[in-house]
Amino acid sequence: ETGVTQSPTHLIKTRGQQVTLRCSSQSGHNTVSWYQQALGQGPQFIFQYYREEENGRGNFPPRFSGLQFPNYSSELNVNALELDDSALYLCASSFSGDYGYTFGSGTRLTVV
């Protein structure tokens, strides 16, 4: 049973650029969530996808968008990058949140 895999592991972007982060869900999971973790803080919920539909969103602006594909993998897209977007981005998958979440190793995004 493979876990949650994220790519890339590290990324450096310039302010104003766009970025796409990728996540492969754990086998058998149909729900994927994305979290942003700033240094020294707990993860903050960005949004969740269930069967390719967004079914929950946190307090993040529309320039944060996502997709879930038929194989339950997912992308997080961030447009017009700002310096404050620098963070660790975590992907988590679940077979319904009632059974707990499995997290990936994260993508460290640095915006300069």
Place this chain on the structure above:
Amino acid sequence: KQEVTQIPAALSVPEGENLVLNCSFTDSAIYNLQWFRQDPGKGLTSLLLIQSSQREQTSGRLNASLDKSSGRSTLYIAASQPGDSATYLCAPYNTDKLIFGTGTRLQVFP
């Protein structure tokens, strides 16, 4: 709005001690609560999942309790080891998301 508080924020102990990490949350309408471990710069590793109908869960040297009505969960670590050094995060699950506190940063020294 769910808010999560973890006490203490940091803890430094000699190995062998039994530890208690506390988590409180403001909204008791949760489905479950997970405890995670995070090593510096890494992702989250799930330690224990407690369903809302359960009172506690155990895995090895770890035991977590849940009192949903009072909005509290406690993680007990028995006979701590230097390898337990990490940040520990609790996260209650409401409807569609996990809500995290800022965690307890634990250092166990030989």
